[in-house]
Amino acid sequence: MDFRFDEDEESYRQELRRFATKVLAPRYQSDDRAGEFRRELALDMAKMGLTGLRIPEEYGGQEASAVIAGLAAEEVGRADFNASYLIINTALISDIIVRNATEEQRRAWLPGIAAGTTVPCICITEPAHGTDAASLELKAVPDPSTGSGQPERWTLHGEKTSITLGMTSDFGVVLARTGGPGARGVSAFWVDLGTDHVTRSGFDDLGGRSIGRASLHFDGAPVTRADLIGNEGDGFVSVMQGFDYSRAIIGLACLGAAQVSLEEAIQWSRDRQAFGQPIGTFQGVSFPLAEYATYVRGARHVCYEALWKKDNDLEHGAEAAMAKFWAPKLSTEVIHQCLLTFGHMGYSTESALGQRLRDVIGLEIGDGTAQVSKLVIARNLLGRAYAP
Numbered sequence: 361m362d363f364r365f366d367e368d369e370e371s372y373r374q375e376l377r378r379f380a381t382k383v384l385a386p387r388y389q390s391d392d393r394a395g396e397f398r399r400e401l402a403l404d405m406a407k408m409g410l411t412g413l414r415i416p417e418e419y420g421g422q423e424a425s426a427v428i429a430g431l432a433a434e435e436v437g438r439a440d441f442n443a444s445y446l447i448i449n450t451a452l453i454s455d456i457i458v459r460n461a462t463e464e465q466r467r468a469w470l471p472g473i474a475a476g477t478t479v480p481c482i483c484i485t486e487p488a489h490g491t492d493a494a495s496l497e498l499k500a501v502p503d504p505s506t507g508s509g510q511p512e513r514w515t516l517h518g519e520k521t522s523i524t525l526g527m528t529s530d531f532g533v534v535l536a537r538t539g540g541p542g543a544r545g546v547s548a549f550w551v552d553l554g555t556d557h558v559t560r561s562g563f564d565d566l567g568g569r570s571i572g573r574a575s576l577h578f579d580g581a582p583v584t585r586a587d588l589i590g591n592e593g594d595g596f597v598s599v600m601q602g603f604d605y606s607r608a609i610i611g612l613a614c615l616g617a618a619q620v621s622l623e624e625a626i627q628w629s630r631d632r633q634a635f636g637q638p639i640g641t642f643q644g645v646s647f648p649l650a651e652y653a654t655y656v657r658g659a660r661h662v663c664y665e666a667l668w669k670k671d672n673d674l675e676h677g678a679e680a681a682m683a684k685f686w687a688p689k690l691s692t693e694v695i696h697q698c699l700l701t702f703g704h705m706g707y708s709t710e711s712a713l714g715q716r717l718r719d720v721i722g723l724e725i726g727d728g729t730a731q732v733s734k735l736v737i738a739r740n741l742l743g744r745a746y747a748p
């Protein structure tokens with residue numbers, strides 16, 4: 361057993377730390393205030409290979425391991441938590457494409473994602489179906505000329521909601537109903553969102569304000585068989601398989617924000633004096649930090665274990681669910697505690713702590729709530745017949 365990253369991984373971490381400190385961190389709060397996505401962010405991250413982490417080299421990507429993708433999310437999460445959405449989205453979407461798309465489709469779609477010129481999104485959630493995503497209703501209507509044969513063209517009708525980067529994305533992996541009820545009636549399409557058939561409306565969110573979560577309305581958006589990812593009816597399963605490990609990447613992005621908050625609070629506990637001594641000398645100040653540092657370390661191990669298992673083709677669904685349930689919730693608690701450690705200074709928007717808190721809460725919900733993760737964990741522990 362070896363708990364260290366190898367030399368290459370460690371030097372990659374240091375390189376990312378320098379980039380994130382210099383390029384990402386200075387814009388974290390100003391981007392939040394501007395409240396809209398900055399396209400240069402995708403280009404800057406692409407130059408560092410961060411939008412092509414899971415894309416094979418032949419399509420312009422880094423072909424990085426899942427562990428490296430997690431490490432990147434952790435480093436970016438420290439500097440600009442919202443920028444980590446670009447890693448989460450591109451890793452998840454490129455994995456879906458690599459595993460399910462044809463060679464022609466990969467060649468057409470992946471290089472733009474790696475270059476940061478195509479910002480993609482993933483469109484599953486609908487106004488009436490979130491957790492129960494398999495009941496989704498957005499309809500792919502076959503071209504009327506299809507007759508009884510296999511359709512070559514469809515038009516999309518319906519609404520997707522709560523879509524990360526929805527206000528900006530150029531293309532989306534859109535889950536649509538091509539067949540009967542349930543997961544087996546769902547197909548995945550790569551959809552051009554730049555047409556008149558797609559309109560967008562943004563949310564006024566508590567956090568993640570520089571990302572632009574949005575509802576997308578599809579009013580006859582055209583798609584063809586060349587846009588179909590995998591086979592008709594396989595869309596739900598192929599997209600959901602991608603989530604198995606992206607949940608651990610999300611965990612690490614949250615823990616990155618928690619860890620940097622802890623480091624700031626630790627330094628403050630040395631520097632700030634009360635009653636003639638550093639506040640860290642009061643157990644009421646230092647013990648919560650000690651406890652949270654311990655929990656953060658534990659959660660981080662769970663995340664990396666899930667990613668390491670993914671890289672080694674080992675079953676990792678339960679670990680990824682543990683990461684998703686624990687890390688965002690823990691990070692929210694840690695950042696809250698760190699904010700309190702700063703007293704009134706933490707409550708000011710001069711500090712990034714309040715924004716981190718708002719931002720991290722979003723991923724307690726996004727990509728599935730804690731309850732859903734616990735379902736996965738419970739079924740894994742007890743067996744399907746004995747769990748909810």
Ligand SMILES: Cc1cc2nc3c(=O)[nH]c(=O)nc-3n(C[C@H](O)[C@H](O)[C@H](O)COP(=O)(O)OP(=O)(O)OC[C@H]3O[C@@H](n4cnc5c(N)ncnc54)[C@H](O)[C@@H]3O)c2cc1C
Pocket residue numbers: 481482483484485489490491492521522523524525568573722723725726727728729730731732
């Ligand atoms: C920041 C953010 C980013 C997001 N990004 C995307 C995106 O890019 N693409 C996308 O498609 N969606 C996205 N979402 C949507 C997200 O995936 C859904 O919000 C999530 O799956 C929950 O669905 P819901 O909000 O409709 O809640 P509901 O499904 O209505 O659930 C409401 C509550 O009931 C609980 N609940 C539901 N069913 C059960 C059950 N069986 N057992 C126990 N508890 C249950 C839930 O845990 C939750 O607490 C994002 C959401 C957020 C907040």
